Structure formats: C-alpha cells, structure tokens
Amino acid sequence: xxxxxxxxxxxxxxxxxLLCCVFESYEWKETPLAIHSLEEGQGLLLESKWIETxxxxxxxxxxxxxxKISPEAEELVRLGFWSNxxxxxxxxxxxxxxxxxxxxxxxxxxxxxxxSALNKAVQQLRREGHHYLGFVRFSVYGPVMAAVIEPRGYIxxxxxxxxxxxxxxxSFMIYDKxxxxxxxxxxxxxxxxxxxxxxxxxxxxxxxxYRRLWQGFYNAIGIKERKNDRxxxxxxxxxxxxxxxxxxxxxxxLPALPARQExxxxxxxxxxxxxxx
Amino acid sequence: MMEKLEILTASxxxxxxxxxxxxxxSGQPGSLGNAVSMGICHSFAADGRCISLLKVxxxxxxIYDCAYCVNRKSNPTRRAAFTPEEIAxxxxxxxxxxxxxxxxxxxxxxxxxxxxxxxLIAALELLRNVYNFRGYIHVKAIPGADDVxxxxxxxxxxxxxxxxxxxxxxxxxxxxxxxxxxSILKPMGLIKNKITENSSDLVKYKHTPRFxxxxxxxxxxxGATPDTDYQILNLTEGLYKKYGLKRIFYSAYTPxxxxxxxxxxxxxxxxxxxxxxxxxxxxLRFYGFEAKELLDEAAPNFNPLLDPKCSWAINHREQxxxxxxxxxxxxxxxxxxxxVRSAQRILKARRAGSLDFYALKxxxxxxxxxxxxxxxxxxxxxxxxxxxxxxxxxxxxxxxxAKFQQPEVEQLSFxxxxxxxxxPEAGRAATFGKGV
Ligand code: SF4
Numbered sequence: 001x002x003x004x005x006x007x008x009x010x011x012x013x014x015x016x017x018l019l020c021c022v023f024e025s026y027e028w029k030e031t032p033l034a035i036h037s038l039e040e041g042q043g044l045l046l047e048s049k050w051i052e053t054x055x056x057x058x059x060x061x062x063x064x065x066x067x068k069i070s071p072e073a074e075e076l077v078r079l080g081f082w083s084n085x086x087x088x089x090x091x092x093x094x095x096x097x098x099x100x101x102x103x104x105x106x107x108x109x110x111x112x113x114x115x116s117a118l119n120k121a122v123q124q125l126r127r128e129g130h131h132y133l134g135f136v137r138f139s140v141y142g143p144v145m146a147a148v149i150e151p152r153g154y155i156x157x158x159x160x161x162x163x164x165x166x167x168x169x170x171s172f173m174i175y176d177k178x179x180x181x182x183x184x185x186x187x188x189x190x191x192x193x194x195x196x197x198x199x200x201x202x203x204x205x206x207x208x209x210y211r212r213l214w215q216g217f218y219n220a221i222g223i224k225e226r227k228n229d230r231x232x233x234x235x236x237x238x239x240x241x242x243x244x245x246x247x248x249x250x251x252x253x254l255p256a257l258p259a260r261q262e263x264x265x266x267x268x269x270x271x272x273x274x275x276x277x
Numbered sequence: 278m279m280e281k282l283e284i285l286t287a288s289x290x291x292x293x294x295x296x297x298x299x300x301x302x303s304g305q306p307g308s309l310g311n312a313v314s315m316g317i318c319h320s321f322a323a324d325g326r327c328i329s330l331l332k333v334x335x336x337x338x339x340i341y342d343c344a345y346c347v348n349r350k351s352n353p354t355r356r357a358a359f360t361p362e363e364i365a366x367x368x369x370x371x372x373x374x375x376x377x378x379x380x381x382x383x384x385x386x387x388x389x390x391x392x393x394x395x396x397l398i399a400a401l402e403l404l405r406n407v408y409n410f411r412g413y414i415h416v417k418a419i420p421g422a423d424d425v426x427x428x429x430x431x432x433x434x435x436x437x438x439x440x441x442x443x444x445x446x447x448x449x450x451x452x453x454x455x456x457x458x459x460s461i462l463k464p465m466g467l468i469k470n471k472i473t474e475n476s477s478d479l480v481k482y483k484h485t486p487r488f489x490x491x492x493x494x495x496x497x498x499x500g501a502t503p504d505t506d507y508q509i510l511n512l513t514e515g516l517y518k519k520y521g522l523k524r525i526f527y528s529a530y531t532p533x534x535x536x537x538x539x540x541x542x543x544x545x546x547x548x549x550x551x552x553x554x555x556x557x558x559x560x561l562r563f564y565g566f567e568a569k570e571l572l573d574e575a576a577p578n579f580n581p582l583l584d585p586k587c588s589w590a591i592n593h594r595e596q597x598x599x600x601x602x603x604x605x606x607x608x609x610x611x612x613x614x615x616x617v618r619s620a621q622r623i624l625k626a627r628r629a630g631s632l633d634f635y636a637l638k639x640x641x642x643x644x645x646x647x648x649x650x651x652x653x654x655x656x657x658x659x660x661x662x663x664x665x666x667x668x669x670x671x672x673x674x675x676x677x678x679a680k681f682q683q684p685e686v687e688q689l690s691f692x693x694x695x696x697x698x699x700x701p702e703a704g705r706a707a708t709f710g711k712g713v
Pocket of ligand 1: 340348
C-alpha cells in the first residue's frame, strides 16, 4: 500500500474533483490523512495540498472503475459521493484502493470495514431517496408545481427519474434547500441546476383549499384507539415534518421561475456527473 | 366537501389495505401518473399506519347490518356520499401534489350490490378514460354484484379485494347475517379466474387490457370472535394457495358499536396479536414455512413474548446449530435474527471468504438472537453463556413489545409462569452450543 503522508487534500467539492484526488494519490503513491472539500474548510492540524479539478484526469479514473472493478462499483462510488457519510471522501478512496487491488471481488467483500461502511452509506442514501418519493409535497399554482425538500444526502438524482416519469406533462421544480440545487422539469426536458435560494410564494385559494382537504383527510384516517406517536415518529422522522402540510408544515406554492433559471432549465439532462456545489 | 371527506374517510379507516404495491406502470405523455411496484408510503397517520392511498368510501350508507361495522344500517351515524365526479377530482388533485399514490375506493351497499358497483365503475371510468389517470387504484368488489359488472370493474383497477372479515363461517353467521362464506368466496373465485384467463390472453394478444394486475387481497378482523390464531393462519394459507391472493391483511378489532355479540366498547384492539399474525404471514410468504409448523391444535395461539420464528426455533432445537459458511439459503432463513436480506448477503459474502461472528454483525444479522442457533467455521460464539433464562430473555424483543404495549401485555411479568409453560423445555434449549 501507499505510504501515509501527514497531509490533507483539499478539493473543490465536486465529484470530478474527488476523482482527481484519487488520481493524485496514485500518482504520488501516497495516502492523505484526510480529504476536505473547499466548503467544509480544512482540518486545523494538517498541512493541506490543493487538488485542482482536471476533467482529463477525472475521466481516466472514472473509466477505470467499470474496467478494473465492475460497473456496479461505479454506481456505488457515485452514490457514495452523494451520501452524507462522515469522511465520505476517505471512504471512497479506500474503497477504490481495495477495488483496484481485488477487482470485481471487492463487491462481495461485504464484511470488510470499508466496503461495509460504504454500503451502509449508500443504503442510507437510497432509503432517504425512497422516503422522498412519498414525502415530496408539491404546491400547485396554475400550470406549474413546486416542492421544497431538506434532505441529508444529495438525493435529487436518485428521485429524478421517478418524478419526471410520473409527471411527464407537468412543469415542476423540486428545490433541495440543503444542497442549494433544484430539479427542473418541463415536458420533454429536465435538469438539475444550482439554485442558492428560493422562497415559495403564498398559496392561492385553490391550493390552500386542497391542503386543508388533505389535512382533513389525514386527521380522519387515524384511529384514535391505536394512536402511537413513537411508531409514527420512527416511520416518519420529525425532520421531514416541516415540509408536510398534514403535519402543519408550510409547503411552498407558486414557483415563479425567474427568466434566467428557466433558461438553465432548458439545458438538457446530461449523463455526466453533475457538479455539486 | 370537507365534511363529506371527513365522514367518508372516517368510515373507511378500519380497512387496512393501504399498500400500493404490486403494479408497475410507467408514465405516458398526455396522462398523469405511474405505478411503482414496491409501493410508496406518502405519510403516516397518528396511529403509525402508512398512508399511500386516498382511502374513502363512495357512501357510508348501507342496507346491510354487519355487527362489527360502523356503517351498519342500525348504527345512528352521519351519512354522506360522493359523486363519481367528486372522487375523480379529489384523486387527481391529491395525486398531483404527491399526497398519494392513488385511490382506494370502497363503499357501503346502497340500494343494491349492482347499483353500488355501477357507481364505482362510473368513478373509475372518469379517472381512467376522461382524466387519463395512470396511478394506482384499489377497488372493493361488492359481494353479490353481477359477474359482468365485477369484470368491468376489475379492468379499471390495479387491485381488487373482497373482505373475508371473519375467519369462520360460524362467526360470519353470528356477526354478518347478510353475508355468507359463499357470497365472499364467489367474487374471490371470479377475480382469480379473470386474472388467470387474462394472463393467458396477454400471451396471445398484446393489447389485452389487464385485469387487476396487482392481484387481489383480502382482510380479516382479529379479536372480534373466538377464532384462534391457528384457524386464522390455516385459512390464510388456504387463501394464498387456492385463490392466489397477493396479500392478506389483519385488522385488530376496534369496537365501534355496542353489541352483545361483540367485545365490550372499552376493549383495546389486540395490536400485538395482529402483529404476530403479520409476522407469521411473512414467514409463510417469504420464508417457506407452513402453518402447521408454527402452530397446532395443542398450542393454537402465538406467544406474545416471542416472535413466531423464535418460538419455532426453540421447539426445533434438533435442527440447530446451523453452520453459517455452509448452510443453504433456505436453512439460513430459518435462523432467528437472519432475514431475507442478511441471508442473501451471507451467500454473497461467503464467496469472498469465510465468515466469523464479527463479519455477520456487519452483514446485518441480529446476533443477539442468532448467536444461539449458529456456528461459524464449526465454532459457536466464544464465551456464549446460555443460562436458565438468558436464551429467552435474549430472544424477546423488548422494543417490539413496547411498540404494541397494552394493558393485557403490561400485566404479564416477563417471566410470567403461564407463558413460560407455553415454551416447552426452554431451559433445555441451552444444551447446544458451548456455553453451558
Ligand atoms: S356490508 Fe360492508 S359497509 Fe355494509 S354493514 Fe356490512 S361491512 Fe359495513
């Protein structure tokens, strides 16, 4: 294995950037003690080395994953990067070390600490993604719909296809407040774009009426003899409640897309890894 | 509208079929919605039950008088009815906002079973043919309705169900005099035949419309009658085999009307019993168990303190311990603490090298339970001590019990004599493994 250096890598926080950290580590046969994204700042004690994002290097690393390990490993790495695991960068670096050593066998090494930790992180991301298939709440205003979510992991790409398929004819936006990103969809096009801030406008009357009906339904469906707050909270954790009208959240309404965002929305969906700001 | 919705939701709430699973249909330009086979919970009610469908009755007026039902003719309650148009509109509006995965539509019986079915058809036709709704629809088949009408209804829905309600003919006679086993089983048989017929048609002609593609389900009320868990589980097994049901739901009886034939109004719904039945049902469907392995005439009810799989394992100690690195999948599945996912992970991870206890933990095996029933590379867990009661104590899930805690269970001490007696020779379970 490589020598461990008393160094931290710092990168721009993008997926490509991380792949360049991997490249760097292989090039210098060194293992950093930590990898920090620009955003979270650097560790206090370590000297840090800035890793420039270079799409050629990133591409080389990315292409080697399905070749030298397996296509499933590529997906695992991508999803792992979107998870909010502690030290996910080091986790991914260690996973790739293992993968490049053991090849496709690494996917079966479920009892290995690194593989197991990565699988857990990805499982958690998928679980959160699955939760949001249900917990996204759109507000409708005229021809457009919008929803706000505050996920822990970066799940927009995980839920993208589901919602675009379900609402093929609708224009909608799902705004991820945590990561400052938004999924935009218009019939025939979709894109995930950076969006730093968006405040949902007040609901119009029809929207408010349907929210009330939904609340009425929600309250009527519970059976009081079976009331079980603990069970509910374990199935629907409180961190989701804020955006759920039935839990008295304030869901957003009118998604007045500024002209500039609308333009960006026209960028067609691309298969390349998106930069996560 | 709000009042109607509240009334017709409240009268539908005891129906448990909440899942939207089993149908898979992608979206389509020009229409709204898709169906996802794994099912999606959109919210959870205050009782912790999943909400994925707009679950309402078309009307809560009913010409029948089933003793256990809020909507029975003789119960003085507020009545209301939706028009097909209202149902369709509400479904569309809720669906767009992603409140729901689709519609669960049932109804009291108004005028006649046929008339009621026609109303249901009208609502579903609006949704499917006028609004082009491609989301999930579960509809109740009304016992006694004409076959032709039921067939039309089934072509509009993803799932159809007829509720068994009570586990035996005898209970049915007592509590639902207007219904008979026959009137319930007949539509069930019809639906099954339609589904089979339809699937062979689908092979022949590509564009055959699908009949209830997510299959049929049913529901049973638990605890309104003296039927035992053994009777219920046998019926369950029979229904899965004979009628090809996709799911059977159990509903702990909540007293809603005063009736001399029923448990008193202040009786708590037997939630733990309901939970045990779901666990056992799971064992039948995914773990290859048979009803007669889990219960018998001599011990016809589940032990509240142990889940059915642990109970079974304790009574079949001769089949343990199981060697983790060699046991086939089916055998692994029978070990308490190993579920479908961890069993699959074990198979996969075994290919990369042999496993020890530490590895199992990482694969998601609940060692607390599994440790007594397994060896790794021929050896039991080091230092494992199986004293008089340690085995039982470890197998009981305090958390699980707490979730369903109710006075009747609370009153039991954990090692209440009567329940200890129900666990034959529990002390001897300690004879395998190294500990003792
Ligand atoms: S037929 Fe159905 S709605 Fe009518 S009383 Fe019986 S259970 Fe209730």
